[in-house]
Amino acid sequence: KIKVLIDCDTGIDDIVALSYALKTDRLEVLGVTTVCGNLPVDITTYNTLNALELMGRTEIPLAKGAATPLERPLWDAAYIHGSNGLGGYEFAHKTEKQPEPQPAHEFIYSVLMAQPEPITIIALAPLTNIALLLKQHPDALTKIQRIVFMGGSLRTGNPTPVATFNVLADPEAAKYVIATKVPFVMCSLDCTRGSFLTYDDLDKVAALHNPVADMVRTVTGFYIQTTKAENTVDGQKKGIDIHDLCTVMYVTHPELFEGEHYFADVETKGELTTGFTLVDFENNLKKPPEDKTVLFLKKVNREKYVEYFLEVLARYGA
Ligand code: BDR
Numbered sequence: 004k005i006k007v008l009i010d011c012d013t014g015i016d017d018i019v020a021l022s023y024a025l026k027t028d029r030l031e032v033l034g035v036t037t038v039c040g041n042l043p044v045d046i047t048t049y050n051t052l053n054a055l056e057l058m059g060r061t062e063i064p065l066a067k068g069a070a071t072p073l074e075r076p077l078w079d080a081a082y083i084h085g086s087n088g089l090g091g092y093e094f095a096h097k098t099e100k101q102p103e104p105q106p107a108h109e110f111i112y113s114v115l116m117a118q119p120e121p122i123t124i125i126a127l128a129p130l131t132n133i134a135l136l137l138k139q140h141p142d143a144l145t146k147i148q149r150i151v152f153m154g155g156s157l158r159t160g161n162p163t164p165v166a167t168f169n170v171l172a173d174p175e176a177a178k179y180v181i182a183t184k185v186p187f188v189m190c191s192l193d194c195t196r197g198s199f200l201t202y203d204d205l206d207k208v209a210a211l212h213n214p215v216a217d218m219v220r221t222v223t224g225f226y227i228q229t230t231k232a233e234n235t236v237d238g239q240k241k242g243i244d245i246h247d248l249c250t251v252m253y254v255t256h257p258e259l260f261e262g263e264h265y266f267a268d269v270e271t272k273g274e275l276t277t278g279f280t281l282v283d284f285e286n287n288l289k290k291p292p293e294d295k296t297v298l299f300l301k302k303v304n305r306e307k308y309v310e311y312f313l314e315v316l317a318r319y320g321a
């Protein structure tokens with residue numbers, strides 16, 4: 004099993020990603036942390052605690068993280084995820100589980116330092132917690148195998164034409180983390196947009212009839228509406244991109260992905276381009292190999308990805 008920590012801002016695609024991450028037999032989830040992003044951190048924490056309950060994994064510790072980005076006010080994504088972050092979906096049974104006493108970055112530090120080998124951090128949200136960790140505890144770098152991050156793009160964006168949400172929401176954090184040269188996997192929007200679930204796939208989710216699959220079907224029903232503009236290609240409806248799920252899938256099934264190493268940086272001061280991820284795709288900057296620390300994922304095998312997701316979701320029962 005691959006040991007991981009998951010940082011998230013639950014969020015519709017985050018909760019779908021968690022439904023997979025917490026049930027696949029390929030991951031050992033050492034802890035989950037929350038951050039502000041899609042919604043304020045109190046809401047993302049409530050959603051994540053209750054997700055652990057719904058998915059039967061309350062033994063996994065959760066720590067609550069940053070309430071604001073490093074240097075800016077929060078730019079949330081309630082317009083995509085709804086005001087409760089889950090498109091109005093309500094948990095039938097509210098959990099008693101409480102967050103750990105430490106803030107997320109201190110929690111991550113203590114988990115990392117207690118591990119004999121470096122481990123993978125899966126970051127499905129703005130990188131505020133991870134930047135705080137590396138600013139306050141630079142020695143944590145030796146204990147991080149890699150950060151697998153949902154975000155970045157070569158030539159597309161959401162919600163601006165060039166910036167992806169998880170970078171735009173805290174560009175200073177993303178810039179800081181990448182500049183540490185920690186091994187960094189960018190599960191780019193270019194890649195996740197090829198990982199869509201079709202409406203047929205969603206019918207297969209609905210046919211599973213277990214509480215987790217029912218939740219997935221409900222929240223994605225809302226998401227279909229709010230991401231309408233992104234769902235249409237050449238006038239054809241294609242389905243929905245569950246960006247965070249795609250990112251977790253890379254950790255369990257890297258063979259489904261194509262990617263390459265590049266030098267990358269983040270624009271933090273652009274008049275039109277704040278949050279843009281500069282990826283030196285054509286080697287214009289002639290950086291040495293040791294500076295090409297970002298593995299940029301370009302493509303995923305969609306059919307297999309969907310198959311593996313449905314297989315794991317079915318394990319929640321009938
Ligand atoms: C990313 O932004 C958030 O709204 C989603 O949860 C995902 O992590 C997609 O750009």
Ligand code: CA
Pocket residue numbers: 011012013014016017041127128247
């Ligand atoms: Ca997210």
